[in-house]
Structure formats: C-alpha cells, structure tokens
Amino acid sequence: MGKVIQKVYIIKDKKTKATNLNIEAEGYWELYAGTSFESIDKTTPILTGNGSGIFPLNVNESIRIYFELVTNNGTLLLAERHLPMVGGYNFRDLGGFKTKEGRYTKWGKLFRADELSNLTEEDLQYLSSIPITSVIDFRAQSEVKRTPDKLPHTVRFTYPIAITPGNLSSEGIQANLLSTNIDTQMKYMNRLLVSDPPCVRAFRIFFAIVQNNLSAPLIFHCSAGKDRTGMAAALVLYSLGVDEQTIMEDYLASKIYLSDKYDAFIAKYPRAESIFTVKKMFLKAGINQIKRDHGSVMDYLTKVLKVDIVRMRRLYLE
Incomplete structure (x- = not known):
C-alpha cells in the first residue's frame, strides 16, 4: 500500500x-x-x-x-485484533500480521485467548457470529474442572490438550512463591514448553488440528492466555513467516490486556508479578532453547512438530 x-x-x-x-x-x-x-x-x-x-x-x-x-x-x-469480550481479557485475532514475504495472516481464522469460563451471553453471541468452530484447551484437568469453558453454540469440535510442564505451571510456581526466583522459573518453564517430551507431543497435536481445513475458525487458550497460549501463538506466527520482532510484540501485548485482570492482585502481592505478566526474556528463553537444540525454529516446526509449512500458509495467509 x-x-x-x-x-x-x-x-x-x-x-x-x-x-x-x-x-x-x-x-x-x-x-x-x-x-x-x-x-x-x-x-x-x-x-x-x-x-x-x-x-x-x-x-x-x-x-x-x-x-x-x-x-x-x-x-x-x-x-x-482485541475482541470485546466482557468475560475475557486476553482474547485476540491472529489476523492482519504482515509476513516477511509481504503477505498477511488471515483475519477471523485463529484466535488466542485466556479462560472462557466467564464469557457472557453477549460474548457467546459475538463468537457465534464468526462462527467459532473449534476450541483447543491447553489447561490441566484440575484447571478445567475448576473453571469449565463456556462455548458458543457454533462449536463442533473441542480438544483438551493439557500442557503441564512439570510443576512449573503458574499454580506450581505460586505455591513456592517465597522460596523461588520467579523470573528464573518462568524462563525454565518456557524452555520446558518446547523441549519436555509431553509438551512437544501436545504442540504436535495442536498443529495437526490447526492444519485440518475443517478446524478454523478456531480458539486456542489456557488460563491467562500468555504462557502456553503465548508459545503456541508464537510458533504459529513463525510457521506463517511473520518476523521475530512482530511475534515478540504480539507476545508482549498480553501485559496490556491482562492488566485489568491481575493488577489489583499484583499490587497486593508484588513479588508474584512475574507469574501474572509476560517479559521478553520468558519467550526468548524458549525460542533460544529451540535454536540451540534444532538450529532454527523452522527446523523445529517441520522436523519435530511435523508442521506442513506450505499447507499452513495456504490455509492462513491472504
């Protein structure tokens, strides 16, 4: 333009x-x-x-x-980009990102989100108008049981794909709040997300679903929509050819959108801030782990997660 x-x-x-x-x-x-x-x-x-x-x-x-x-x-x-969910905070469309080749990610196909348990009837009507077809839930069974999803009536497929990197979930870190260097633990969690075999299997399943042409429009989410979902979103954008700076900017936007949700808690417990926000060093730790282990993110996507790059781009690029 x-x-x-x-x-x-x-x-x-x-x-x-x-x-x-x-x-x-x-x-x-x-x-x-x-x-x-x-x-x-x-x-x-x-x-x-x-x-x-x-x-x-x-x-x-x-x-x-x-x-x-x-x-x-x-x-x-x-x-x-930021969907107006009254009962949600970190609910975003992955459309409209320019790729290194000058194309754009498609709007209205892939959505990243935090928990869906508080969505209002108006929220669900709005999501039905898209219409959302599939929902992928990265939360552990205990999280799902405590706050089950509320879904629009258009959803035909739901996929529980628990991603629980050791005891390094937000809940696990929170339990060890006084004895833990939280930034160090959050970086370690991001490294585990891309290297721990159960996590790798989960992301492989995630991409298999995303590459099914019947899946989209699709929501993938966890509890805050920043760690497990943040890594998934980053890997999707890498696969579509979006540059690393733009991917990081999308990741860091969670800090803005989650402020309403967690600021009061952080003010009361400032030591817990890193659990409820994002920092560049967190995602960078995971991406650097990929590059150390596999040479490049693209090799990790294609050889480990079995991503069909041509298919992804056919489905999700303008």
Missing part, C-alpha cells in the same frame, strides 16, 4: 461496544464493511476520509464485522 497508510486499527470497546477506526494516513480513503470478507458491500462505503484520525463507525455491535479499506495505492482487510 505504499506510504499512504502508516498505521490502521479497528478498535472495539469491550464495555460500550463502540467501534472506531484509528488511522494514520495520507490521502483519500474509503471504508467498506460486511459480516464476512466475502459479503462486504463494495458499492457503498460506510465511511470516507482524507488523512489521519479516529473515526466512530456505525456498525452492528452484537456481531463481528469485517472491513476493507480502499486507497489509491490498494486495499487492506481489517477487523479488531
């Missing part, structure tokens, strides 16, 4: 449901909308503009809307 569009986001407020276009641009543009990319009405724009600004959008607030931005230099497909 040349230099006409510098940055553009769709932002939907989780409380008010108000939808806005946030755009940094030069020149004239038009915005079109629909309930899917295929159904976008390209005859009448819902908004036109010239240059940058934040613009309110008059769209249906109860279902997911997709957008196409048209400029003199081309078009760009858009949706909100």
Whole structure:
C-alpha cells in the first residue's frame, strides 16, 4: 500500500461496544464493511476520509464485522485484533500480521485467548457470529474442572490438550512463591514448553488440528492466555513467516490486556508479578532453547512438530 497508510486499527470497546477506526494516513480513503470478507458491500462505503484520525463507525455491535479499506495505492482487510469480550481479557485475532514475504495472516481464522469460563451471553453471541468452530484447551484437568469453558453454540469440535510442564505451571510456581526466583522459573518453564517430551507431543497435536481445513475458525487458550497460549501463538506466527520482532510484540501485548485482570492482585502481592505478566526474556528463553537444540525454529516446526509449512500458509495467509 505504499506510504499512504502508516498505521490502521479497528478498535472495539469491550464495555460500550463502540467501534472506531484509528488511522494514520495520507490521502483519500474509503471504508467498506460486511459480516464476512466475502459479503462486504463494495458499492457503498460506510465511511470516507482524507488523512489521519479516529473515526466512530456505525456498525452492528452484537456481531463481528469485517472491513476493507480502499486507497489509491490498494486495499487492506481489517477487523479488531482485541475482541470485546466482557468475560475475557486476553482474547485476540491472529489476523492482519504482515509476513516477511509481504503477505498477511488471515483475519477471523485463529484466535488466542485466556479462560472462557466467564464469557457472557453477549460474548457467546459475538463468537457465534464468526462462527467459532473449534476450541483447543491447553489447561490441566484440575484447571478445567475448576473453571469449565463456556462455548458458543457454533462449536463442533473441542480438544483438551493439557500442557503441564512439570510443576512449573503458574499454580506450581505460586505455591513456592517465597522460596523461588520467579523470573528464573518462568524462563525454565518456557524452555520446558518446547523441549519436555509431553509438551512437544501436545504442540504436535495442536498443529495437526490447526492444519485440518475443517478446524478454523478456531480458539486456542489456557488460563491467562500468555504462557502456553503465548508459545503456541508464537510458533504459529513463525510457521506463517511473520518476523521475530512482530511475534515478540504480539507476545508482549498480553501485559496490556491482562492488566485489568491481575493488577489489583499484583499490587497486593508484588513479588508474584512475574507469574501474572509476560517479559521478553520468558519467550526468548524458549525460542533460544529451540535454536540451540534444532538450529532454527523452522527446523523445529517441520522436523519435530511435523508442521506442513506450505499447507499452513495456504490455509492462513491472504
């Protein structure tokens, strides 16, 4: 799209449901909308503009809307990255990331999330409008039993794939809070996520499901959506050819989205902060472990996790 569009986001407020276009641009543009990319009405724009600004959008607030931005230099497909879940915090679409080859990850196909146990009826209606077909749950059986998922009626497939790297889950570290260097333990947990045989098997199963063309639109999640889910999201984006800096930025965004969920607890127990947030060193520890053991992330994906890169990119890139 040349230099006409510098940055553009769709932002939907989780409380008010108000939808806005946030755009940094030069020149004239038009915005079109629909309930899917295929159904976008390209005859009448819902908004036109010239240059940058934040613009309110008059769209249906109860279902997911997709957008196409048209400029003199081309078009760009858009949706909100952070989904407006009242009963969820770290709920995001993996669409819209530019790859090193200049393609984009597809919107509305792969979603990363924290626990789904507190979703409201409005949340479930919204997810049904996508419509979510599959849910992969990385939580241990004890976590699932304590806070079972609430799922939209469109879900046809559920996959419990417990990922429990030793006693280094958040719960395990929390139990040893006073005697543990938590940053060290969180880095160790991330190394185990990509090297501990049960974890590796779990991620191999995860990719087998993701590569099934009947699975998406798909949610994968754990409790906070930052460690197990964060590693899964990073590996997916690596497989699709997204650069490492962008992958890290997506990983670190959990810190922003989980602040509402955990800030009060962290204020009371500051020593526990590392359990409830993300740090660059955590994901980096896992990625560096992969590179030490296998030479490259791509070799790990293809040789260990049995990822079909061509198929992944056919399914999830524009």
